[in-house]
Amino acid sequence: MSGVASTGTDAGQRRTAVVIGGGIAGLATACLLAADGHEVHVMERHAEFGGRAGSWAAEGFRFDTGPSWYLMPEVFAHFFALLGRDVQDVLDLHTLDPAYRVFLEGEAEPMQVSADLERNVAMFEAREPGAGQRLRRHLVSAARTEAMARRRFLYSTFAHPTALLTPDVLRQSHRLAPLLLRSLQTMVAARFRDNGLRQLLGYPAVFLGTSPKRAPSMYHLMSALDMTGGVQYPMGGFTALIEAIAEMAADHGVHLHTGCEVTAVTTMPGPRRTRRRARVTGVKYVSRGLRRHQEADVVVGAGDLHHLETRLLPEELQTYPERWWAHRDPGPGGVLAYLGVRGELPELAHHSLFFSEDWDATFGAIHAGRVPDQPSVYVCRPSASDPGVAPPGHENLFVLIPVGADPELGRGGLSGGGSPAVEQLVDRTIDQIASWAQVPDLAGRIVLRRTAGPGDFAADLHAWRGSMLGPAHTLRQSAMFRAGNVSRRVEGLYYAGSGTIPGVGLPMCLISAELVIKRLRGDTSTGPLPEPVTGGGVRGTGATMMGPR
Structure with a gap:
């Protein structure tokens, strides 16, 4: 089905869409909306795009601040094909071999998964x-x-x-x-x-x-x-992916605004012919200390769903109010460490996993909102494949420690300046990696250190309960049981990103963008959209990258 659902505008009038959040879901949704004929504005509260898939650089090192594992490559290929691009022409994909290495507690030699x-x-x-x-x-x-x-x-x-x-x-x-x-x-x-x-x-x-x-x-x-x-890696890191999607958005005429904090979704009473109580009229936002309003026929919340529902809408218009969230599982929180290390680390693969022996205790602590006594840890060493992420003679390590989703565990900082609980856990984990991977001098070789904790996810991303990824994929939070991608109270309000269907992770966020288009078209098919998307999108208008408005 390809009919477009009414959004309250006159027939033939070009509709305006606002996307809240410039992470991968927001940028991808903006691309597809523009290709489908909308005038699109993306509102990002930070100075850079990417959301969880951000980037940080210091002293010659460059770190992906979040996702680092290129899963489900066919989803990426399909998304770019929807926009008339071949993923191989956009990203320089490198197949890792070994795909990853697994260190087990109490075992001297790691397992190695091959391509x-x-x-x-x-x-x-x-x-x-x-x-x-x-x-x-x-x-x-x-x-x-x-x-x-x-x-x-x-x-x-x-x-x-x-x-x-x-x-x-x-x-x-x-x-x-x-x-x-x-x-x-x-x-x-x-x-x-x-x-x-x-x-x-x-x-x-x-x-x-x-x-x-x-x-x-x-x-x-x-x-x-x-x-x-095997497992692939985009050279330049996941920053290259975000930059590519942002560039495609600009090529399609999307207005990309940074430094714009959306404070409310604005509405008017809904038409009597629908069961919805209201219809979107746009968003209120703050830029450079000034309060502004952007009119829109369609609004897509592509940031944290809990924040959008409980902070940007009045209670009577919330599809997922606070009482709904009280019975949901936020998934794990995370403590992250970005480490610049002097010298080489051949003991670690591009991806390395460190598994504690007692998983029930580890995951039980996470589910209870605590820090595990012996965490299982993920370490990414992108400098094993990509020389551009570290100075010559140095390595780049991204360390992820799953913990309970609790912002009270604290925030990170530079050079050990984060909350004591966060920094102490990172210290313990560095010692764990050094012992299990047999790199006894690892701690002494660290020349750059930055950490992040659940408090950072809550403050920087409005993440519900400081969740690292988004609501967990338990049975009652998967597929048709997960939060839907359209408001039941407000006509013209849609959702994309990890909080809604189909779920967490970069591939799922790309699919969530496509599901917004399917909703707008009234498309109830179960498979991917035909490639490419067509609908009158504007091309060749040039990059529309804007700072604070």
């Missing part, structure tokens, strides 16, 4: 006889589930749930029920005995903002993404 399936099968077999063939079967199931999810679930707005009752879904119903009702941890434990292998196949749940014990086993589909074809 080659046969080597991964051999690694599994060496740890547990028979595990190699079981891995093959596990990955066949994962690939089949991933294909089904992409075809029927990820690109659905769930506006009409009966759209899912297709013959192929019905034929797979006997598989889908167990995949939804059984946990990922239970599925993996039934197939593998070795604790390290179980952890390796369960860890993708962390990318979804939850634990293997709480994630539906449907998410074993994540294993099909990195164990059969």
